[in-house]
Amino acid sequence: MDRYADLFNQLKTKNEGAFVPFVMLGDPDIDTSFEIICTLVDNGADALELGFPYSDPIADGPTIQLASIRALGQHIRPDDCFDIIQRVRQRYPHIAIGLLLYSNLVFKRGINAFYQTAAQHGVDSILLADVPLREGEPFRLAAREHGIKQILIAPPNASEDALADIARNTQGYTYLLGRAGVTGTESTATTPVTELVNKLNQHHAAPAIIGFGISKPEHVKAAIAAGAAGAIAGSATVNIINDNLSDKSALHSKLADFVRQMKAATR
Template sequence: MDRIAQAFARAQAQNRAAFVAYLCAGDPDFDSSLEACRALLRNGVDVLELGVPFSDPLADGLTNQLAAQRALEGGMTAERVFAFVAELRSEFPETPIVFYTYYNLVFSNGVDAYVKRAKEAGLDGLLTLDLPPEEADELSAACQAHGLKTVFIVAPTTPEARLPTIAAATTGFIYYVSREGVTGERDSVAANVPDAIATIKRHTELPVVVGFGISRREHVHEVAAHADGVVVGSALVNVIRDRVDARAEIGPAMAAKVSDLVAGVGRD
């Protein structure tokens, strides 16, 4: 069983959802970002979703746009992202790491070469936000060849007729984007989550995770009752944003924040 499947199986055996944490790699600099990720992985995170810094992040709200900007200004490059993954993999050999990225970053480096390099660095999966499965044959073939899992998105606007296509292209887990629009913290969980998950699960046996707008422990607990995994991003990124001028505080503050959020993954 691969690391992604093992993480979800462990969570299921413990009657809880897996906790998936998002941070942008290199935000606000390489070393501070490593400390933030270490804090996540030492405090209950089951899957680490690493944003690859990009200058045109179409799916991201202001919080994650600014995180990418800070990372790029801090000297993050495509090659340094691979070094970042390799460093984390050496310290945390069991935790799955997934890239949250855009297709131009993959395509411009050569699809097969990029996937091969990512696997060598220790990556487990690839979520390419702006690549629909109908156009992903080259990427899917490269991932299959090099042993990298694919993650595809289902949105509230996705017609059920497309779900078999999305499910067939996915080998890691399906990411249900619970809200239309971009990433960002919200005051409440979208109302349609239970029905949406039930619909998706009619077409796949793979785990289904839910993200976008989940920012509090009570949100995590509400979603965990229905989903295989819960994704929190902006609420964690904001821990970094608030401490850009006090970077030594990022690790301890991240540990406290994620510990509170992870406490919500249990099922009643």
């Protein structure tokens, strides 16, 4: 089953883009984390990008760092994350589930063992935020062996040759950075991405989804207008969790409203 191909084909027939929220698994606790993911899917998320809590998330700004700290404070470990994913997969058999995480978490278990476990629990893709293309072959081999898409990042300053290499090696979708730096809503997506999307398309890359700095419906509209297949919102989604930890009803209500507005902007 190729859930990404199915998703993009379905969206194309409806003339829509994809909205993909990111959240940290296990934040603020196991059961609430699962409930949050259900709220995202039930209110229009087209796919999921999920993080594993990690002590040194070098690509993430303070919002997602805090989510990691909360989850680690609850003693959330990779096996707990896989258990949550399995629950999500059982409830939502058709949604694409991607992981965005760091290589030490993979090395700890062993590359092959990690990808095998991910596949067994229903993961569709893995993006390693701290592994450059030139060092990614062992991960790509494991991904192919276990039927997982290896997602690569296309940075805003990528050369023509780099974009061609990324296009040859990424599967599922291409993670196109909307700006340089770390994750966060403090600055918005500012890089003119139309040219990058066009170049990726010329190289027959997997559909481009823009991330970093996506926090408002107008950012999603701009991404789709630039030719991207969708947009990922991480810190903006996690901020809602941060701000409503003491009121679970408000947490789910605000997440639901946010996802519905962001999804509407893809149409």
